[in-house]
Amino acid sequence: MLSVDVFNGLNEELESLALRNKARAIGIALHDLETGLRFSLHGDRWFHAASTIKVAVLLAVFRAADEDRYQLDDSLHVRNRFFSAADGSPFRLNQDRDATPELYANIGRTAKISSLAHAMICGSSNLATNLLLEFVGVEYARTVLREAHVDGVELRRGVEDHSAHEQGINNDATADGLLSLLSAIRGDFLTSQSKGEVIRILLEQRFNSMIPAGLPPHATVAHKTGEISTACHDIGIVYLPEREPYITAILTEFDPDTEGRRETVAAISEAIYRSLLRTEPTSNED
Amino acid sequence: MRTEFLRPIDGLRLSEEYRALLRPGENGAGANGTVHRLPRFFYEIGSWDEAHEIRLAPHFTLAELMLVDCREARLLLCQFPHYVPCAILLLARFLEDFRREVDAPVFIGANGGYRSPAHQIGGARSIHAWGTAANIYRIGDTFLSDGKSIGKYRTVAASLCPAVFVRPFGREEGQTSDHLHIDLGFATLTPRECSEAS
Numbered sequence: 001m002l003s004v005d006v007f008n009g010l011n012e013e014l015e016s017l018a019l020r021n022k023a024r025a026i027g028i029a030l031h032d033l034e035t036g037l038r039f040s041l042h043g044d045r046w047f048h049a050a051s052t053i054k055v056a057v058l059l060a061v062f063r064a065a066d067e068d069r070y071q072l073d074d075s076l077h078v079r080n081r082f083f084s085a086a087d088g089s090p091f092r093l094n095q096d097r098d099a100t101p102e103l104y105a106n107i108g109r110t111a112k113i114s115s116l117a118h119a120m121i122c123g124s125s126n127l128a129t130n131l132l133l134e135f136v137g138v139e140y141a142r143t144v145l146r147e148a149h150v151d152g153v154e155l156r157r158g159v160e161d162h163s164a165h166e167q168g169i170n171n172d173a174t175a176d177g178l179l180s181l182l183s184a185i186r187g188d189f190l191t192s193q194s195k196g197e198v199i200r201i202l203l204e205q206r207f208n209s210m211i212p213a214g215l216p217p218h219a220t221v222a223h224k225t226g227e228i229s230t231a232c233h234d235i236g237i238v239y240l241p242e243r244e245p246y247i248t249a250i251l252t253e254f255d256p257d258t259e260g261r262r263e264t265v266a267a268i269s270e271a272i273y274r275s276l277l278r279t280e281p282t283s284n285e286d
Numbered sequence: 287m288r289t290e291f292l293r294p295i296d297g298l299r300l301s302e303e304y305r306a307l308l309r310p311g312e313n314g315a316g317a318n319g320t321v322h323r324l325p326r327f328f329y330e331i332g333s334w335d336e337a338h339e340i341r342l343a344p345h346f347t348l349a350e351l352m353l354v355d356c357r358e359a360r361l362l363l364c365q366f367p368h369y370v371p372c373a374i375l376l377l378a379r380f381l382e383d384f385r386r387e388v389d390a391p392v393f394i395g396a397n398g399g400y401r402s403p404a405h406q407i408g409g410a411r412s413i414h415a416w417g418t419a420a421n422i423y424r425i426g427d428t429f430l431s432d433g434k435s436i437g438k439y440r441t442v443a444a445s446l447c448p449a450v451f452v453r454p455f456g457r458e459e460g461q462t463s464d465h466l467h468i469d470l471g472f473a474t475l476t477p478r479e480c481s482e483a484s
């Protein structure tokens with residue numbers, strides 16, 4: 001890892017921003033592929049991963065396809081019945097709480113794995129996530145994370161598994177871990193075809209009020225948000241036409257019902273962007 | 287009703303790779319240590335178009351009763367011909383009676399009709415490998431996902447024939463909570479033009 005001196009100002013700015021916006025905690029990780037510089041502020045602090053965990057599921061889904069376990073055009077039975085990681089008890093997802101309610105119209109029928117992957121990320125579909133995770137298996141997904149050398153992402157269960165939550169079985173992540181997850185996606189862990197498809201899916205993200213909101217209009221972001229009552233995250237690869245991309249993970253924790261959470265993440269994104277553009281390239285090391 | 291496409295074949299005469307998956311005439315282990323002989327005679331289906339055209343009963347096409355997802359063995363999933371046990375005719379007949387009784391369209395779920403013994407769900411232990419079971423997830427506009435709807439239609443199905451088994455609503459083993467499971471037991475059907483001599 002290269003020196004973080006360049007980012008000293010950023011450190012203070014982000015801490016002050018968090019304080020001003022009443023964030024209980026923040027975890028920021030950054031890897032600039034233009035300069036090779038890395039930055040981490042509380043990057044090893046654990047947060048509830050919320051929907052950012054869906055990126056880990058996405059990696060596993062495409063890895064399994066690369067291993068010829070199935071083809072992405074294959075169909076899966078869509079049903080709303082899952083089993084808790086805590087005690088195996090069945091549970092259902094609430095359509096009204098799902099960001100992609102339209103997928104529920106497919107219950108009883110089938111949907112292509114590629115469509116489910118798209119819905120899981122672009123629309124943050126909980127139903128698609130649990131279907132895919134149940135299909136590939138939690139243990140397999142965890143193995144994929146290990147093989148990809150992703151530390152700091154603990155995938156333990158599907159989403160909306162309240163029995164597991166009550167027993168403290170949650171999906172947790174650090175900013176450094178989620179950064180390494182995105183780095184694995186951008187690296188050579190997946191085949192080039194799968195990598196291209198995964199990034200294309202992340203680029204089609206529908207929820208753009210956090211990292212992209214802090215960037216100029218010509219930036220494009222392959223990213224995934226995650227929000228629960230106390231957590232508000234966005235992780236992504238930021239593409240700017242004038243330079244190599246940078247990868248960032250912005251995790252925040254608030255008291256429930258705190259307002260301005262997404263705006264805080266957007267402000268952090270903006271601060272990172274401004275900091276990077278001031279930074280002179282020091283190395284091409286990746 | 288179009289059934290003229292139905293071509294019965296003896297599963298024992300299929301190629302080795304198909305026999306390994308369909309296991310015609312082999313013993314399959316049921317629940318509680320029971321043993322049942324897997325179907326030997328199948329209809330050979332040349333394409334999905336054909337499956338959609340074949341009406342086993344006025345309101346049920348063959349395609350509805352053979353739709354599976356990628357948990358099915360790849361050879362059986364991706365390549366035609368497909369093979370379905372001949373007893374699927376009995377199932378379709380029963381479903382037609384059931385539909386008449388409930389007076390509404392009856393929807394069979396994916397993986398809810400015939401699944402081969404190689405299917406990842408249940409395999410040769412599942413009665414779906416006999417082609418005599420159906421999972422109904424919707425009747426008319428009602429999705430069967432609660433005790434009330436499953437209980438209501440369970441009573442109707444069970445009243446039609448004493449040989450019919452319908453799983454009760456519940457979240458335990460042997461119960462269902464998001465569909466109505468109906469089966470006719472481990473019935474097999476030998477078309478009259480087929481011989482059971484080995």
